[in-house]
Amino acid sequence: MKGKKIIxxxxxxxxxxxxxxxxxNTIDEKKAGATLDGEEISLGFMNFMARYQQAVYDGQFSGMxxxxxxxxxLFGEGTDMETSVKKNVxxxxxxxxLLEDHMKDYNVEITEEELAKMEEAARQFLEDNSEKxxxxxxxxxxxxxxxxxxxxxxxxxxxxxxxxxxxxxxxxEAAQKTISYVKVNNKSTTDEEGNSRDYTxxxxxxxxxxxxxxxxxxxxxxxxxxxKAGYTxxxxxxxxxxxxxxxxxxxxADKLKEGELTGVITGExxxxxxRMDSTFDEEATEKKKDEIITERKNDHYKEVCDKYxxxxxxxxxxxxxxxxxxxxxFTMKQEEPQESEKNADNAGSEENAGSEENADNAENxxxAGSEENADSTENxxxAGSEENADNxxxx
Numbered sequence: 543m544k545g546k547k548i549i550x551x552x553x554x555x556x557x558x559x560x561x562x563x564x565x566x567n568t569i570d571e572k573k574a575g576a577t578l579d580g581e582e583i584s585l586g587f588m589n590f591m592a593r594y595q596q597a598v599y600d601g602q603f604s605g606m607x608x609x610x611x612x613x614x615x616l617f618g619e620g621t622d623m624e625t626s627v628k629k630n631v632x633x634x635x636x637x638x639x640l641l642e643d644h645m646k647d648y649n650v651e652i653t654e655e656e657l658a659k660m661e662e663a664a665r666q667f668l669e670d671n672s673e674k675x676x677x678x679x680x681x682x683x684x685x686x687x688x689x690x691x692x693x694x695x696x697x698x699x700x701x702x703x704x705x706x707x708x709x710x711x712x713x714x715e716a717a718q719k720t721i722s723y724v725k726v727n728n729k730s731t732t733d734e735e736g737n738s739r740d741y742t743x744x745x746x747x748x749x750x751x752x753x754x755x756x757x758x759x760x761x762x763x764x765x766x767x768x769x770k771a772g773y774t775x776x777x778x779x780x781x782x783x784x785x786x787x788x789x790x791x792x793x794x795a796d797k798l799k800e801g802e803l804t805g806v807i808t809g810e811x812x813x814x815x816x817r818m819d820s821t822f823d824e825e826a827t828e829k830k831k832d833e834i835i836t837e838r839k840n841d842h843y844k845e846v847c848d849k850y851x852x853x854x855x856x857x858x859x860x861x862x863x864x865x866x867x868x869x870x871x872f873t874m875k876q877e878e879p880q881e882s883e884k885n886a887d888n889a890g891s892e893e894n895a896g897s898e899e900n901a902d903n904a905e906n907x908x909x910a911g912s913e914e915n916a917d918s919t920e921n922x923x924x925a926g927s928e929e930n931a932d933n934x935x936x937x
Contacts, residue, residue: 559597559601559671559672559675559676559679559872559873559874568865568867569585569586569589569680569862569865569866570585570862571584571585571586571587571589571680572584572585572586573585573859573862574859574862575587575588575589575858575859575862575863576588576632576635576636576856576857576858576859576863577855577856577857577859578636578639578640578854578855578856579854579855579856580855583635583639585859585862585863585866586680586682586685587684587685587688588631588632588635588863588866589680589866590679590680590681590682590685590686590689591631591634591635591685591689592627592628592631592866592868593678593679593680593681593866593868594679594681594689595627595630595631596612596627596868596872597675597679597872597874598874599611599623599627600871600872600873600874601872601873601874603616604871609871611623612624612868624867624868627868628863628866632858632863636851636854636856637696637847637850637851638692638693638695638696639692640847640850640851640854641692641695641696641699641847641850642692642695643850643854644699644850645695645698645699648698648699648702648703649702650695650698650699650702652691652694652695652698656694657687657691660687660690660691660694661683661687663686663687663690664683664686664687664690665683667681667686668681668682668683668686675872678870678872679872700843703839703842703843703846704839704842704843706842707835707838707839707842708838709835709838711831711834711835713822713827715834716781716827716828716830716831716834717781717782717822717827717830718779718780718781718822718823718826718827718829718830719779719780719781719795719796719818719820719821719822719823720777720778720779720819720820720823720826721777721778721779721780721791721795721816721817721818721819722764722765722775722776722777722816722817722819723775723776723777723778723791723795723814723815723816723817724753724756724768724773724774724775724776724814724815724816725774725776725809725812725813725814726749726753726773726812726813726814727811727812728741728746728749728750728808728809728811728812728813729741729811729812731745749813750806750808750813752771753806753813753815754805754806755771756768756771756773756815757803757804757805757806757815759771760803760815760817761803764803764817777819779823779826779829779830780792781830788809788810788812788814790807790808790809790814791807791809791814791816794807794814794816795816795818798816798817798818798821799818799821800818800819800820800821801817801818802817802818803815803816803817803818804816804817
């Protein structure tokens with residue numbers, strides 16, 4: 543898809559939301575869901591933000607985790623998923639309004655033209671999805687437009703805040719080496735009945751001899767020798783402070799010149815044999831620089847948002863917020879982008895609404911205030927990740 547310009551709304555608008563069952567919205571949308579520095583935020587809008595997020599999760603994960611997923615602790619936070627998502631939504635709403643309050647600090651503005659396009663996108667969204675689902679979600683023209691407006695402000699503010707970050711990263715700071723290696727499990731094996739058992743010391747010694755035989759034959763063609771021995775070759779890049787690979791492996795590799803091999807390395811639960819492919823991998827180093835810059839931006843953005851929160855007073859109306867429930871499930875129909883997407887793509891300027899950072903985080907349009915989500919689409923796999931380390935061979 544060319545540019546996800548409607549922030550998180552585009553996903554639902556393109557799919558079509560319906561509701562499996564519902565007993566009606568039981569909240570009083572006119573009541574305050576929270577106050578921020580004395581200003582009320584309507585429960586109706588907060589309910590819509592939460593139910594919209596529920597619809598996104600339902601469409602993506604209910605088939606995987608079942609219809610009772612909202613009562614499960616899928617995030618590992620010691621509470622059910624409904625509670626976790628509602629907390630994130632409330633935190634995000636606070637951040638979005640605080641970013642709006644500080645627009646002047648960064649000369650950020652929303653134009654009348656942008657607002658008009660958001661109005662049209664909101665109208666189209668309501669038309670493209672079932673009336674029953676929209677009622678159950680608490681979606682109105684006003685609420686959908688407000689979500690788009692706040693997310694567009696967040697996108698512009700994020701860009702301005704990111705611009706304050708130093709993007710110069712030296713080769714020394716980001717330097718990456720790249721190795722190929724074989725990892726052979728020396729802790730346990732599987733018996734004929736499929737049960738796992740630990741190796742005996744004698745079996746470990748015999749296994750080590752087999753790995754030594756491989757190492758002695760791997761000088762000319764590492765991959766071919768590994769294939770002949772029944773081993774899998776993994777490749778990984780790492781830097782000075784990288785902890786994704788076992789320390790004994792990187793320490794041994796650091797002593798090598800390009801093309802040289804280690805002997806058999808004994809790790810905590812595996813034997814290794816490694817070859818140094820590059821003592822300075824330019825491509826991996828450039829990737830690491832990008833990761834360092836992204837991390838700096840995420841840290842700075844969180845620092846700014848946290849500072850705003852420290853100076854503000856946000857009070858959640860716990861009694862009313864507790865009435866927002868994810869009892870009924872939504873479904874989404876995957877479709878090819880329709881004409882409505884063209885309207886959605888134009889909601890907000892090319893500069894501010896075209897950021898994939900927001901589109902890919904349906905929960906909150908880049909989860910404003912959350913460093914984990916803030917630049918998720920910019921983060922590639924860590925250059926030093928042990929991406930194939932789990933390809934552990936057992937002879």
